[in-house]
Amino acid sequence: MPEAFRPVTVSADAFTKLRAVSTATLTHQLSKRGLRNTFLTGLAPLRPELRMVGYAFTLRYLPLREDLADTLYDNRTNVQRIAVESVGPDDVLVIDARGDVRAATLGNILATRLKVRGAAGLVTDGALRDTPGFKQLDFPAYIRAPHAATSFTIHHPIDMNVPIACAGVLIMPGDLMVGDGEGVVAIPAHMAEEVAHDAYEQELQEEFIQAKIAGGASILGVYPPDERTKAEFEVWRRSRQ
16 A cells, blocks of 8 residues: 555664564554564464565455456456555565355466565465465465465455455455464554564574573573573673674
């Protein structure tokens, strides 16, 4: 979506930090702020080595009803096709497929178009087709399952850039979607800047703690850190600057 329509655009520093931190750390930071349902359960990356950070551009499917079916996929009227041609740089297309994996929601040709348009990734709680092709595409995609059948056998695209549910998580247009090898987390746009910085600080401290535990230290007073460990961490941190 055009930047002017996003509820929030995070700073370049926050965007970089979101690329560096894990979804596990982000879910912890969101839980500290009272948000406990932000991880999209059951979705897996087709390219686990790729990171994904971008703004949610939502697409909602309803169950197919034959009298409304668009089997020809008219690019000028089909909401799916309009969404593909509307997604912009740093957007993540997030598809509400109701968790129904009896047909795909998209294929690799349309995903290639998303990539060329500058999109940051694709997330669906349904299926994707052409998944071998996705694995050759330098483009993050998260799915519940693969399926060879085209979407119109089950799904009817009804609207875009509206609030949706994806894998049981509420996604608002413009939310920050972050994906890694473990899965995808949705960060409400209004708190994404703060969460990014705090998550980065948490991982710095955990890097220090991990090294201490690997070196033989007990978890007592280290994980979680007591005041002595926190002081040691600050010395370690200054030594890295």
